[in-house]
Each structure stands twice: as C-alpha cells, then as structure tokens.
Amino acid sequence: MTLRQAQAPEADGKGTPIQGVTLYSFTRAFHAREYDLDQLIRKTADEGFGPGLEVIGFSSFRGFPEIDDHFAGRFSDLVDEVGLVRTSLAINADVGLRPDRLMDQEELIAYMRRQIAAAAKLGFPIARVQISLTPDSMEALAPIAEEYGVTLALEVHADQYASHPRILALRDRYEKVGSPFLGFTMDWGATVTGFAPSLIEAYRRRGASEELLSAVVRLWDEYYEQGPPADQAEHGQRFGRFIGLAHEHGRPDLGIDFGINGTGLFGPARVDDWLEIMPWIRHVHGKFFGIDENGDEPSVPVADLITLLVDNGYSGAVSSEYEGWHWNHWQGPFEIVRGEQAIQRAAAEAAGSRMITDAAEARRTLDTHLAHAVRI
C-alpha cells in the first residue's frame, strides 16, 4: 500500500468506506454461549470481517456502562493484537428505564454521559445513539461528546428514514449547534426493497400457507410503491392491515409478527432519500437479512447503497449488521456476513473505488473522516 494508492480515490471525490462488522450479527452464537466476547472478537479477525469492529455496550460488556481500568486495558490489548479497529460503540437512550415514567432531561443526560465515558475509555471514536433522543437532548449532549472526543451518531432506522420530519428536525438542530461531534448512523433497514425471503421461509416452517405468504409479500410491495408512511396514523393503518391478513387466512397468531416486521424492520424509503442527511452520516449499519443461493441480498439493495456512499465521498465505517438471525435458525451467521461483505466490496470497485480492509489504513481514514465531521 503506497500513500498514492491510499489517496487516489479521494482525488475524484469518491469515498473509500471501511469494511467492518457489528458483533450484533452474531447475537445467536453469543447468547447460546458458543462464543464468549474474546472468542467472538478473535473469530471476527480470523474471518476477515474487519478491520472495523462495532460492539453493543449492553450486549457484550457485563456491568456496562461501568468499565474498570483492568477490563478496558485487556479489551484494548485484544483488539490491537488481532488487528481490528474500533469503529462504533452502540449505546442506548433508555428513557423508559423505569416503566412508570420517562426520564427527565437531566436524568437522561447523566445516563448518556456514563455511556459516552465508557465509549471513550474503551477507545471507540463514535457512540451510536438512538431516536429516543430529541434535538434538545442532542444539543445538550454536544459539549459532553466534545469533552470525551466521542462523536454521537444517531441511528436512522426503520420505521423512520432520512427525510422523516423527526430526522430533519435533528439535522436542522445539528446545523444550528455546529458541533463536529453530532451526526447520524445510516441504517440500511430504512431503505429496503422487499420483504425478506428468509423470513417468508421462517413463516413457511411455522405452517403459514402459500396464499397467506404471497398476500404478505404483495401487501409489502404495495407499501413500497407508496413509499414510507407520512405519519404515525398511516403507520398504524399499515400495521393493522398486516394483522387483518393473518386473520383472513386463519393465522391470527402471526399477525403482530407480520406487522412488526413489515412496518418496523423493512423500511420502504428509496436509496436516494439518504441524500437529505448525507453530510452528517458518520457511521453506517450495513443492515441486511440474508444471502440467497445466487450470492445476492434479495431485499436490501446493498450495491446501490455502497455506490451512493462511494459517489458521495463517504470514507467512514460500514458495519455489516446481519439481522436475519431473529428467524433464521437453519444457517450460521458467519457465511452470511461473508457473502454480504463480498457484495459490498464488489460494489465499491464497480463504483470506481474500493473498501478499506487494511487496519492501519482504516485507522488513518477513520481519523480523517471524523476530523472532517461537518461544521457549517
């Protein structure tokens, strides 16, 4: 790798995204105690799924967000030893921690501060935060992000999307606040093109009829044609129609499941909707649901999304986020992640650039990407 090669894609404005994975993709294996955290990190490196490594704090670290010095040192040594690069620590805006009332702003900021401190201590440059944070909360968190040197990247996730009023309100506030430490995590679940066939197969294995499954796919396709719901009322109506279909076909037990997945997991926005917030995208969840027998992702337009990122100069990390593990009990996650990352790399090359797979180059590129975070 020469310096010229490393810089070449930037000469024409094309981005060089950093390949990586979130350990969330391997939830089923971790939950089953097949791999502990150390083993999963080693497996990630051995499989070549990095260099980017994303971790969910509350999933992987016992006692999170309390992280003692000994643990932080050991974690850092392990990540360095296996040649991975910390990209994002997913943290949670648990405003409903007490089910009887929501946290007030002061409690929420204190709760998030502890997690941002944990991200810094563990060496993550980005903390993924969530839509339960309002523009006011993000503004209040900006100085804390700056204090710890951790960028807060709020996840834009189905059932919302980049041009959703809530996301635009956040974007407008970022612009006003002007902190380079505020941004978004793009989650590909917002721009899906079809109901995942692997989930249809899971319903088939639960005894759903072919007529019902065809009707579910047709209904989702109808919503795709209409685009994402304008408001919560329309969202609710769509949810209700999935439940109705399940009743009409004698499987009311599947109705809520259809509704949750059909409206909450597979977001029907178009790929170019992301242009609304492109300059504020600091991190990407390469959300996907499965790889078919042709080596394609049949419901997430992975190649189009990578092309969009490359063409718009994005050189941050893309964490492959395999979510089909919820229902796919018959295939292992590792081969599936391998398949999706191959699509990403091929798409980046077809777009006239490449994915970064070298750890040292990834570290340099991520530093530059974050240093260039937007300050209007």
Next chain:
Amino acid sequence: MIPDRIIEQGTLSVRDGRAAVEVRLPWYRALPASCISAAKLTVDGAEAPSESLRWRMNDREFTFDEMRENTDEWWFPTDSVVLSGDVAVGAGVHRVRVDLTLYIPYIIIDDDQVLHIEEHDEKEMEVAA
C-alpha cells in the same frame, strides 16, 4: 427474539412444594430488573400463584414488586436466572411453561408509552436430580 431459549432444558427442580426452573433472556442486550415486568410459571397446566413467584438474579432473590423500581440489578444476556413458585410437581415428565413480559426501555411507542414484549416458551422435562 430467541423465545425458544427462555427455558433451560433439564433445570426443573422441586423443593417444599415449590418448583424452580432456569430462565434465559429472550433479547439481545442486558435489561435492568425494572424492565422485567411480569412472569408466569406453569407446570402441567397448573400456574403458580403470582404472589408466590420469586426471581433469583445475580445471586439475589426478588419479588416482582421489589424489581419494579430496581435499576441496579441487570440481567446479562448469557446469564440464567431462576424463576420459582408454589406449584406441586411429582415424579415423571412435566410440561413446563414460562411467560415473560419485558419492557424495552429505548423504544417509545407513544408519547410516554414504552414498548413491552410478551414471550413464552414450553418444554417437556423431568425433575433434575
């Protein structure tokens, strides 16, 4: 989400008219006691009275009333907890059912409504030696 793993196979135990079984979290991340809203323990169709239920987590035993405001004790995704209650269990094979209601604290579904999920699992097992 992982409901098939709620009951740990082979962990049914009986003592002094109470049955106990090991239970796993059907979710991907740790949740505090305050988000574990309710449980049911049913053996061969007989449900343990709710006031008799106890939840043993991180080596401490709680009633559900005691867990309601507790944000200090967390259920880690790879840990088993022990759910016990007053229900008679004799020899032989039993049908054990566990129902759980969990709050997901970052998913706000309405102005001040937090998403809750209801999951259950049923397994046949003998009383462990």
